[in-house]
Amino acid sequence: VPTVPPEPFEPPIAAVSPDPAIVDLLGALAYGELSAFDRLSADARLAPAMDGRVVLSRQAVLEFGHYQALAERLTELGVDPHAAMAPFVAALDEFHALTSPSNWLECLVKAYVGDGLAADFYREVAEFVDPATRELILRALADTGGSGAFAVREVRAAIAENPVWRGRLALWGRRLVGEALSQTQHVLAERDSLVGLLMSGTGDVASVHALTTRITDQHSIRMADLGLE
Amino acid sequence: VPTVPPEPFEPPIAAVSPDPAIVDLLGALAYGELSAFDRLSADARLAPAMDGRVVLSRQAVLEFGHYQALAERLTELGVDPHAAMAPFVAALDEFHALTSPSNWLECLVKAYVGDGLAADFYREVAEFVDPATRELILRALADTGGSGAFAVREVRAAIAENPVWRGRLALWGRRLVGEALSQTQHVLAERDSLVGLLMSGTGDVASVHALTTRITDQHSIRMADLGLE
Numbered sequence: 001v002p003t004v005p006p007e008p009f010e011p012p013i014a015a016v017s018p019d020p021a022i023v024d025l026l027g028a029l030a031y032g033e034l035s036a037f038d039r040l041s042a043d044a045r046l047a048p049a050m051d052g053r054v055v056l057s058r059q060a061v062l063e064f065g066h067y068q069a070l071a072e073r074l075t076e077l078g079v080d081p082h083a084a085m086a087p088f089v090a091a092l093d094e095f096h097a098l099t100s101p102s103n104w105l106e107c108l109v110k111a112y113v114g115d116g117l118a119a120d121f122y123r124e125v126a127e128f129v130d131p132a133t134r135e136l137i138l139r140a141l142a143d144t145g146g147s148g149a150f151a152v153r154e155v156r157a158a159i160a161e162n163p164v165w166r167g168r169l170a171l172w173g174r175r176l177v178g179e180a181l182s183q184t185q186h187v188l189a190e191r192d193s194l195v196g197l198l199m200s201g202t203g204d205v206a207s208v209h210a211l212t213t214r215i216t217d218q219h220s221i222r223m224a225d226l227g228l229e
Numbered sequence: 230v231p232t233v234p235p236e237p238f239e240p241p242i243a244a245v246s247p248d249p250a251i252v253d254l255l256g257a258l259a260y261g262e263l264s265a266f267d268r269l270s271a272d273a274r275l276a277p278a279m280d281g282r283v284v285l286s287r288q289a290v291l292e293f294g295h296y297q298a299l300a301e302r303l304t305e306l307g308v309d310p311h312a313a314m315a316p317f318v319a320a321l322d323e324f325h326a327l328t329s330p331s332n333w334l335e336c337l338v339k340a341y342v343g344d345g346l347a348a349d350f351y352r353e354v355a356e357f358v359d360p361a362t363r364e365l366i367l368r369a370l371a372d373t374g375g376s377g378a379f380a381v382r383e384v385r386a387a388i389a390e391n392p393v394w395r396g397r398l399a400l401w402g403r404r405l406v407g408e409a410l411s412q413t414q415h416v417l418a419e420r421d422s423l424v425g426l427l428m429s430g431t432g433d434v435a436s437v438h439a440l441t442t443r444i445t446d447q448h449s450i451r452m453a454d455l456g457l458e
Binding site: 037042050085 | 263266267271273274278279280282283286287289290293297300311314315318365
């Protein structure tokens with residue numbers, strides 16, 4: 001199927017060319033949000049009842065709003081959002097392909113844990129960037145849509161009813177964080193700009209290690225919220 | 230994270246119980262929007278490039294916004310939105326199952342033609358209802374997100390490049406309107422309230438026929454926009 005390049009991208013005239021690391025960061029976050037929209041809207045179809053379907057769909061819609069804000073920021077910087085996202089499509093698609101939920105409880109754990117991991121990562125990197133970009137990132141974090149409380153309630157109820165879920169979902173949660181870290185490493189191996197941002201932001205390798213530890217600690221707290229640790 | 234009991238539905242105290250026909254109408258429209266969100270977000274994945282994926286995803290997000298407005302209105306009327314939608318789930322799911330696009334151009338034609346049919350139907354029935362409901366319905370129609378222009382451009386370009394698409398997609402468009410009318414008839418056969426609304430709104434059978442003719446005429450105009458008639 002042929003496509004026309006509609007609306008050719010016309011960058012506004014930027015006073016200075018943007019920092020490649022910021023472009024990479026915004027591109028990675030933007031495709032993260034767009035693919036989260038895509039996966040959450042698909043996962044919503046596994047809901048056993050209308051309330052769960054609506055909750056996950058609403059989370060998908062919020063993620064799309066974050067994508068739009070990030071894409072607008074890239075455009076303001078004179079960068080085509082699609083070009084900025086392109087280097088990160090493979091890694092994020094691979095993450096989602098490797099963590100495709102096979103049932104509704106896996107969907108809920110992924111929505112809760114995945115959203116939480118992304119939010120923690122955002123908060124950490126927001127410290128390394130210019131104030132305008134930071135404000136954009138933190139604003140995107142502010143609206144959560146209440147799906148977290150729903151996931152906690154449903155997962156805890158499922159475990160209470162059938163304790164076998166505890167072990168299964170705990171394993172699933174570990175797989176999610178493992179694949180997320182693995183794909184992050186693949187991305188960093190190819191994007192020197194992001195490694196530079198991380199190193200200059202944290203200061204040294206020990207600080208990068210500390211950042212990773214903070215993120216995995218927060219992950220453990222979320223798993224405990226769900227009754228999984 | 231502490232868990233909260235699931236927010237059981239608590240209807241506000243309504244001065245008068247709502248008209249069952251209005252509840253049915255809002256319920257049908259609400260599930261129409263929720264299922265449109267669901268299908269458009271799935272169809273977006275067939276896009277050959279990022280721009281088309283974003284356009285269809287954005288349309289899905291707008292449909293979800295309409296769903297939310299309709300669900301809020303039902304809640305204001307003291308009605309559980311999920312209960313109001315329930316009678317219409319089977320017919321709308323059946324419509325989408327019978328019109329699942331097998332390629333990107335079919336997705337675009339369905340998004341354009343389906344959205345247009347729904348909008349025309351909304352405009353017609355908005356004439357039969359109370360001013361508050363009418364305003365809500367017409368407001369939902371106001372934001373279209375620009376996916377129409379995208380569909381027109383892409384479908385016309387595809388036909389220009391390979392004229393065989395014209396016949397194929399014209400057939401597809403006829404199938405879409407046929408299945409939409411067929412499922413509408415199934416719904417009306419089971420919902421006397423909606424037949425009553427339609428009859429009292431239009432006045433007589435001849436006027437119902439005229440309404441159907443106006444909607445199919447508009448459909449023909451849209452097919453011509455796409456270069457398909």
